[in-house]
Amino acid sequence: MAARVASEPVTRSLAVAAAAPRTSLWQETGRRFRRHRLAMVGSVILLALVLSVLLGPLVWRLPINDIDFKAKLKGPSWSHPLGTDDLGQDLLARMLYGGRISLAVGIAAMLIASSIGTAIGAMSGFIGGAVDHTLMRITDMFLALPGLPLLLLIVYLFRDSLRKAFGPEVGIFILIVAVIGGLRWMQVARLVRAQFLSLREKEFVESARSLGARPIRQVIRHILPNSMGPVIVAATIDVAAAIIAESTLSFLGLGFPPDIPTWGRILFDAKDNLDFAPHWAIFPGTAIFLTVLSINYIGDGLRDAFDPRKVLGK
Amino acid sequence: MSRYLLRRILILLPVLAGISVVLFTILALAPGDPFEELATNPNVPPEVRMNLRAKFGLDDPLPVRYVRWLVSMLRGDWGFSFVSRVDVDTLILQRLPATLLVLGAAQLLAILVAIPIGTYSALRPYSIFDQIATTLAFIGFSLPTFFTGLLFILLLSIHLDWLPFIYRSDISATGWRWYWEHVRQAIMPVAVLGLAQAASMTRFMRAAVLDVIRLDYVNTARAKGLSESVTLVKHVVRNALIPVVTLVAIQIPTIFGGAIVTEQIFRVPGIGSLLISSILANDTPVVMAVTFIFSILVLLSSLAADLLYAWLDPRISYR
Numbered sequence: 001m002a003a004r005v006a007s008e009p010v011t012r013s014l015a016v017a018a019a020a021p022r023t024s025l026w027q028e029t030g031r032r033f034r035r036h037r038l039a040m041v042g043s044v045i046l047l048a049l050v051l052s053v054l055l056g057p058l059v060w061r062l063p064i065n066d067i068d069f070k071a072k073l074k075g076p077s078w079s080h081p082l083g084t085d086d087l088g089q090d091l092l093a094r095m096l097y098g099g100r101i102s103l104a105v106g107i108a109a110m111l112i113a114s115s116i117g118t119a120i121g122a123m124s125g126f127i128g129g130a131v132d133h134t135l136m137r138i139t140d141m142f143l144a145l146p147g148l149p150l151l152l153l154i155v156y157l158f159r160d161s162l163r164k165a166f167g168p169e170v171g172i173f174i175l176i177v178a179v180i181g182g183l184r185w186m187q188v189a190r191l192v193r194a195q196f197l198s199l200r201e202k203e204f205v206e207s208a209r210s211l212g213a214r215p216i217r218q219v220i221r222h223i224l225p226n227s228m229g230p231v232i233v234a235a236t237i238d239v240a241a242a243i244i245a246e247s248t249l250s251f252l253g254l255g256f257p258p259d260i261p262t263w264g265r266i267l268f269d270a271k272d273n274l275d276f277a278p279h280w281a282i283f284p285g286t287a288i289f290l291t292v293l294s295i296n297y298i299g300d301g302l303r304d305a306f307d308p309r310k311v312l313g314k
Numbered sequence: 315m316s317r318y319l320l321r322r323i324l325i326l327l328p329v330l331a332g333i334s335v336v337l338f339t340i341l342a343l344a345p346g347d348p349f350e351e352l353a354t355n356p357n358v359p360p361e362v363r364m365n366l367r368a369k370f371g372l373d374d375p376l377p378v379r380y381v382r383w384l385v386s387m388l389r390g391d392w393g394f395s396f397v398s399r400v401d402v403d404t405l406i407l408q409r410l411p412a413t414l415l416v417l418g419a420a421q422l423l424a425i426l427v428a429i430p431i432g433t434y435s436a437l438r439p440y441s442i443f444d445q446i447a448t449t450l451a452f453i454g455f456s457l458p459t460f461f462t463g464l465l466f467i468l469l470l471s472i473h474l475d476w477l478p479f480i481y482r483s484d485i486s487a488t489g490w491r492w493y494w495e496h497v498r499q500a501i502m503p504v505a506v507l508g509l510a511q512a513a514s515m516t517r518f519m520r521a522a523v524l525d526v527i528r529l530d531y532v533n534t535a536r537a538k539g540l541s542e543s544v545t546l547v548k549h550v551v552r553n554a555l556i557p558v559v560t561l562v563a564i565q566i567p568t569i570f571g572g573a574i575v576t577e578q579i580f581r582v583p584g585i586g587s588l589l590i591s592s593i594l595a596n597d598t599p600v601v602m603a604v605t606f607i608f609s610i611l612v613l614l615s616s617l618a619a620d621l622l623y624a625w626l627d628p629r630i631s632y633r
Binding site for chain 1: 328329332333336337340341344452453455456457458460461464465467468472564567568570571574575578579589590593594601602604605608609611612613616
């Protein structure tokens with residue numbers, strides 16, 4: 001009886017709050033993000049790059065493997081806006097095609113890294129105790145692994161069997177994405193764990209617990225959504241890091257095969273012709289650089305948007 | 315201090331064990347049988363193949379194979395390079411100095427660039443200098459090392475013809491000229507690695523100085539009449555370096571990755587280019603040993619970071 005009386009003013013004030021124009025936490029974050037000028041420029045550039053690799057091949061219909069020795073190593077011209085390579089293949093068509101792969105690798109590896117990281121961080125932070133200790137030691141060990149040498153080693157040892165199992169393109173895609181994702185989850189795991197440690201003691205989780213929410217519901221409905229801010233920032237940066245990792249592998253000649261011209265692979269083919277065909281290296285390199293730069297600026301903007309206290313004097 | 319060092323080493327041992335387990339698992343899971351060719355050769359009876367497998371212990375249980383592998387790795391008994399026809403340890407010892415030299419010089423360059431620029435930026439936040447420095451840092455941090463390397467070659471070697479773009483260990487000159495040639499050919503690899511490192515270090519440094527400069531003890535130092543430069547060097551920078559060391563330590567594996575790429579571009583005869591060439595030549599013993607060496611180098615650098623940490627903040631070693 002007493003509880004009902006007490007709840008009445010609460011309901012009324014809730015109704016008042018609902019009537020006021022409300023901005024959710026996410027809208028507020030979006031507003032802060034849009035005020036970050038360079039992040040907006042980054043978003044526009046990235047959107048343009050994504051749209052052009054997605055829609056570009058529909059407009060620019062030259063095949064990527066059309067060999068034309070008469071036009072080899074030509075600089076930019078109207079028939080080949082980005083020039084041609086040593087087999088006379090059109091670089092614009094190859095870059096549009098390769099960009100799809102580069103971006104797909106970045107996004108897929110990021111998804112793997114953030115899923116593993118979130119799962120491990122959540123378990124570590126929510127269960128605590130010995131589980132936390134063990135998982136954090138494993139995370140520390142992974143942080144001490146030499147990333148690129150290990151990546152090279154795994155690709156070296158496993159590429160042939162995966163190529164046999166899934167075909168040359170899909171096999172190497174799975175391998176590269178899995179390995180890059182599997183070696184980059186540690187940052188996310190640490191962030192999620194830190195968030196869980198502080199959030200699980202907060203009053204709203206306490207009240208959910210006292211209302212009888214099961215642990216899994218506490219995690220999924222209450223803690224996880226509130227810990228996503230830093231994860232989104234880290235995931236954004238991870239896309240850039242994964243794109244660089246894939247390009248590095250391809251640049252070293254150990255990523256995708258030559259018939260899949262990812263941006264790194266084009267650079268690998270171009271690097272021995274720098275003196276007479278610099279355009280061949282400059283365009284794909286610039287594409288990687290612009291993608292990574294805009295993703296990093298977006299990450300920076302998201303960081304400021306999710307954590308307004310960190311911004312100084314603005 | 316020595317107790318602190320001992321404790322750090324004891325913490326690193328399980329990490330080393332973990333890394334070795336990961337490496338061994340990868341090797342054990344990898345498909346392929348070293349005696350595969352013998353199986354298809356009709357002149358070799360199956361018993362011979364079985365005997366060979368038994369002799370090299372390929373049929374022993376995994377833990378036994380792991381211990382044997384780890385012992386031989388730690389003893390420097392890394393096997394024989396099929397391609398170069400020498401022992402793997404000789405090969406690696408030949409190549410290691412070039413890598414360490416380039417990496418060390420690059421770190422030095424990064425520190426010399428990043429600490430002054432980061433500090434100055436933080437002293438005048440949002441000034442023109444800060445905005446230019448921050449933008450350049452962002453660009454430098456987004457440029458992949460392989461692209462910067464190619465741009466450097468394009469500009470400094472091909473266009474301006476100032477620097478050689480191939481690293482040679484057999485320079486014929488003597489005396490000062492010999493040193494000068496070595497320095498000249500190291501400029502580009504060191505600059506590529508060092509500037510990439512400097513870019514992220516500048517960002518860390520700026521953030522750290524911004525955090526420190528507002529603290530009370532800085533005001534106290536000024537109030538008791540210390541000169542601005544003493545306040546800055548002894549109080550602000552020293553304390554700001556503590557988080558910077560942590561962040562740089564996390565990046566150490568990335569730095570070694572960058573070293574592999576730079577060595578490959580400029581053909582520096584170090585262990586990074588050795589790794590790539592042995593992968594391309596299917597020289598498994600060398601690939602394993604170089605990966606192992608990289609793991610050890612990463613661990614040693616993080617130990618160095620720990621020591622630096624204790625020097626910057628003596629309280630850490632008493633904890």
